[in-house]
Amino acid sequence: MKKLNRRKKVIIWTVFLVLVFLCLYACGILIPEDVIASDFLDAKHMPSWKHPFGTDALGRDLFFRTLKGLSISITIGMIASAISAVIAILVGISVAVGSKPLDSLINWLIDLVMGIPHTILILLISFALGRGLKGLIIGIASTHWCSLARVIRGEVLQLRSQPYIAISRKLGKSSRWILVHHMLPHLLPQFFVGLILMFPHAILHEAAISFLGFGLPPEQSAIGIILSESMRYLSTGMWWTAVLPGLTLVCIVLLVDKIGEHLRKLIDPYSAQE
């Protein structure tokens, strides 16, 4: 077989990882509720062929519960990080067209939000909005935009000092025209990579908040709920209720992180030539 070059390998890997991710997500959504219904006759089973992740104290199959939980986490993560990334790019762009005081204000705001620990902030926002899906998404979305906004702001400032932007202005182009035609094409790749790398943070925070009991209601199969329920039974030796769903969450986070890294390699012109 012809030896593949690095760039092709990266693309194949990325496509493969995205497919795995989509499969997991689809499984989680398509699983009917009755598969994870409680069955007291089947409770507290160790992992087996019938129940790969074992069953919990109420006799629910943990494998399918975990999958279901993941798909909920992924949905929340995607919505929240998409909102967050949009906030980030809007903030970044307002630096591009705005004045110096606006830039200082935005910088101050970024520092402020980054200064408060995320978990506490999400917790407070989620609590104030009455927990549940909505509170959680708003909480995550309103805290995760800062670092990406900072990256985009830096990029915008660097772009703004480029001679071709100044020339464009002297050729009679408006700020808006320059933003759309000169700047956005540079920013969009940053935006997408930032979006994907934000996603693992979002689902980890979602799990953490749910675990602490300030996120999703307990009847949902979210990973955070599964983990917090399992805490009660850990001392009785039911290790699998915490370890296996927890590991699955870690795997998903690493998977998405890898996708982001690969995409960055494909977009970044410097690493592309190696």
Next chain:
Amino acid sequence: MEQKKDALLKIQNLSVSFRRYNHGLEQENLQVVSDLDLTVYPGEIVAIAGSSGSGKSILASAILGILPNNAKVDGNLYFKGETLTPQLQQQLRGTKIALVPQSIAFLDPLMKIGKQVDGHRRPKPVQTRKALFARFGLPQEIQYLYPFQLSGGMARRVLVSTALISDAELILADEPTPGMSLDQALEALQMFREIADQGKGVVLITHDLDLAFEFADRVAVFYAGTTVETAPASDFKKGPDALRHPYSKALWHALPQNGFHPIEGFQPYAGNLPPACLFAPRCPYATEKCRTQAPLLREVRGGEVRCYYGA
């Protein structure tokens, strides 16, 4: 064979190609330097003149062994008769071969100037540095400053100092003078002259032809990654009749003081080079032979030329 012993630096048939990705996903090899020859004897300044993209800076990197990883080098390089291997290059660079880099971005932004010029040498060459700074008209206090606190011209002079402070026998100066005032540039070149007179060699890479003619002993003209002519600098002052290669003649005619008459066309791209003589498509004297068979470098009147008809 005899000359190879005497020469400080001898380069034969050097070729450099880069592996890169084209638009799609295919990898390709891009030949940027082909069949390049250059010899530097002790006690002389050899200027390398050529347009950007003619392989000047790549040559310097190849001699020092600091080309990026995706580069492939073929051909023979000798330093004082010894083959330049990667190990030898690592040993020699900074001690026996010094580089004056092309851009002031090569200064470490977080290191003070004095420390940067001294380098790792023990004992610290403080006196030599002070003398160098004095000659360049650099205030001694700048040794406590960071590069960003210097003007462009000052940083340039610091870069030249970093190379001159070493005991290098060969100095590769890659465009050392832009940004300096005329006096400073002349002073820097004067110092290169003195170093050469001490029996060392200087390779002066420049696209400023006036400078090359004025200060070098010999001028090597590069075109599309190869040497088309090596001639005593005096030949360039004498005029086009003393020159051997049609490209050198074209360079002479294009100078503002010599009529400002350009020839047509462009230097060919790496990856899209003519099959035989690289200059043939633009050459007024090209014949069928030039388009089918690449000419070899041959000696003509105390110089070398890569052309069938140069005389």
Next chain:
Amino acid sequence: MALEAKNIYFRYNRKQAWILQDRSIKIEKSQRLAIFAPSGYGKTTLAMLLAGYLKPIKGEILLNNMPLPRKGICPVQLIYQHPEMAINPRWKLKRVLDECGTYNADIIDTLGIEPAWLDRFPAELSGGELQRFCVARALISGADFLICDEISTMLDVITQAQIWNVILRETERRNMGVIVVTHNRYLADKIANQTLDLTV
């Protein structure tokens, strides 16, 4: 029509010494002025001021006794020393030409721009080839004055002669004023009919 700098002062910040102090220049349309000085004398700063890229701290830049227009295509166009920084690296070169107005096959032809280059990205062309696009862009914009800031310093002499011969021919035909900023005395003498030496 004349471009004029009236007693201009400039420095980048208050702590700095003046780069330009009480400098006045006047150039009529159809004249060619060379500004000659070694580096460090504020040649580039003066070029940027005249083209309206910077504002003088004191004094004024006048075109026909009026300040430079702030909106629309500027009648004073500057060509930079480094063409690769003056062109968006993500744009194909066709787009670069489209940015400045109507596509003009005539200019492109005289500048020796090959049609095949239009579909390439800037990284695929050499500095000399890119500089042709910058010149084309400035000419197509229909400017009255052209300021050339060391535009051929980074180019080889053949390309330099090729580009300058076109600029001289075209600006003469269009009756444009040209300001040449250079450190090369021979080039200044060859191109301009007036020389301003900033060192004196």
